[in-house]
Amino acid sequence: MAAQRVDFDLAIIGSGGAAFAAAIRATNLGKSVLMVERATAGGTCVNTGCVPSKALIAAADARHVALEAGSRFPGIIASAGPVDMPALIGGKQALVEGMRAEKYDALIADYGWDFRQGDAAFAGTPEDPALEITSPDGRRDTVTAAHYLAATGSTPWTPIVPGLADVDYLTSTTAMELEEVPETLLVVGGGYVALEQAQLFSRLGSNVTMVVRSRLASAEEPEVSLALTNVFADEGIRVTRRAALVSISRDAATGGVKALADVAGGREELRAARLLMATGRRAVTEGLNLYTVGVKTGDRGEVLVRKTMASTNPRIWAAGDVTGHREFVYVASTHGALAVENAFTNAGREVDYSHLPRVAFTTPALAAVGLTDEEAKDAGISCDCRVLPLEYVPRALVNRDTRGFIKLVAEHGTGRILGLTAVGKEAGDIAAAGVYILEAGMTVDQVANLWSPYLTMAEGIKIAAQSYATDISRLSCCAT
Template sequence: MRYDLAVIGSGGAAFAAAIAARRKGRTVIMIERGTVGGTCVNTGCVPSKALLAAAKARHIALRQHFPGIRTTAGEVDMASVTEAKRALVDTMRTAKYVDLAADLGWEILTGSARFVDGPAVDVDLAAGGRTRVDAEHYLVATGSTPWTPPITGLTAVGYLTSTTAMELTTLPRSLLVIGGNHVGLEQAQLFARLGTRVTVVEQEDRLAPGEEPEISAGIERVLADEGIAVQTGSTVSSVRREDDLVIAGHRTAGTTDDEIPAQAVLVATGRRPVTDGLGLADVGVEHGPRGEVPVDENLRTQNPRIWAAGDVTGHPQYVYVAAAHGTLVADNALDGARRTLDYHHLPRVTFTSPQIAAAGLTEAQAIEQGHVCECRVLPLEHVPRALVDRNTRGLIKLVAERHTGRLLGAHVLADGAGDVISTAVYALANHMTVTQMADMWCPYLTMAEGIKLAAQTFTRDVTKLSCCAS
């Protein structure tokens, strides 16, 4: 049988493409060498946020700040926490992936795929034997995997990644997290709130180096308040084991070498595309400089019948980007739609507590692109929702074009920032000005009102407003 679309991988991009193709009445086959569902449901979004929610519940029980309310929290039964996470993942994988494929009518082959002349795909089946898949179009949606930098001794002593850390059934007494971006920050706070003593080392001069400096400073204060040690501008060069401890040697700019002892090390230094064993070069598709599969704006590779989507392309590594890619490939490959995507208002969220969320340009990016900017920073102490929640840790920063007032970027450090940023996404998508944002309806006593208040700071002093008069 010759299929309309053969998909290699079974994550967000793969399923979005397969669903879109089946809705068009086209034939689909999917090939997966590992666990069906890809990163998000198995080792990424779902399990990490489930564990973060559990850790937050314990943290609130230990440190809730409302007068007259008493709560306590005991030791953590990590085996039970991890088992509950696994049960959730298994349920979602079955309902949203395995059963869905069966319901919509495509087969999932379990095995390793490799391109051969044609192009076609040879599949070494996990159950034994080999089969060949022929299709009009092929989609590479194999995702990404944690990347480990070359640190002397790391392999010998053993280390955790964001994937393996979420399978622990006992908590380490102490943990060194190498990497202070979104994954490292989430994992650091997760384990600290469960009772582990945590140190974060980041080679850049601040945490969350891709965010606004005010956001970086704010999240560092939060971590310090929760007892997490942070060393920025520091590079881990070697590790060795002494008894039950790992000793990490590191150098901080302008200082001598130092050492950090910890019972375990978690490496959170980014992810790299998964393309090993695919044989892409044999069908005219070369890798990019970071191992990604190069694609044009329509997500077509150098071979006109082979497409790529999601993390493997080197595009922003978010599951909603992968899903949008998958649908786009189905339209372009099967209908010749020649669609493209606009990333200028793409949101991003780091699920620390408070969350970090942003959309659009940072101030530095706007200046680099030639904009004359005007920016405002609103501390959460001026947002009524934060006041009644007794949690004013955070801020909202808006970046606007000075002569037009058009919003260029929004950056939020707050509880619920991932929901708040949607307001800015719509404003950016519709090229709104901060004046228009300041005059829009917004329900009172919501964190989203902070975006409106931040917009109002461009033309008025919000400290002189009554609590519910805008």
């Protein structure tokens, strides 16, 4: 039987990190590529996620450093006035547009794949899938491909709360478009996005209250929650833990919002000028007609994939947030490239998340890699853990900021390091070093005897490893 004729080797729905990684890899393999985007090229990361949020966080951090410089460093006098929010948002948008033009739009032209604006949905049958593309002017076109990739990302999600739909609440996307700093802000959620946004707006001048179901960063080590709760308290952010929203309503007296929450067995009323729902994200699959081509989805709408990124249809793959996997852009880009290699070279590669680093860009930052103490125990591994307060890390002392810690999780008996968590300045870089340590299967004894540059935060990993056999309080700061 003659092979089916197709218009493209690969048709991609979406244009974010996963889509671009896939398109670049496929083009380098000599494949013809179509990319379909219904909104703005670049996806979440450059337009509404990593780039704009971290740009605003950096700005807020600069203001905070100016305000606290005098208390941290004797002899330094600094000040900061009110925030010009329109100018700040304008600068953020200019950065976004510049990066999108250079790192996305220009690359499409450089690699030469076909880019089309419009809504794409699957058509045909599981055996003979196709894409129906509706352009902005309403024109419809049907294309076929040897393989398809769903890389449509995710969008902010909110739980069902009585009255929520009747108030003008913010999400992590719309919060970054505000033209003024809210006098008071109620942040619902305790995950990475909630942490970053709460501290961001607090440092811009908002009086922030957080409503958290359990504890801050509940999936991480308990020491993380304690450290960040103390940091937030010092910065004037109120954290209401073990709280469940009962209802949301408009505050007629102020024009703001009013929330009722069950807190520690009682009911509490919380009021604020604005409400930010930072309660997670959900995969964008509505309208893709995945069921018509035999692609199964999960309870949250995510495309169900194997470790190879293949869906339940062998010609349709998925990558990035749409899979419901960890929502990091480096995960998305790995997914996209791996899916292409498996589709066109039969590589059979699988995604391994065991040493995936995770970072929240608070100040001090939160970062982790590998297993937590609890995860190791749940896996039946007998562990030996050490928590190193940053007061024992010389770089932290020099920075005049010892808020945080470094924690190592090691296998009892062998000393093999299974996990690393850090709260502190440059914690992300500490976690990056942790990736290499875990990949190499290193032990605490090996790390304790490695070279480490003095007066770096990463030196804290070595000191934490030394704490397994040494009383670090009796070490010279220059003789670790």
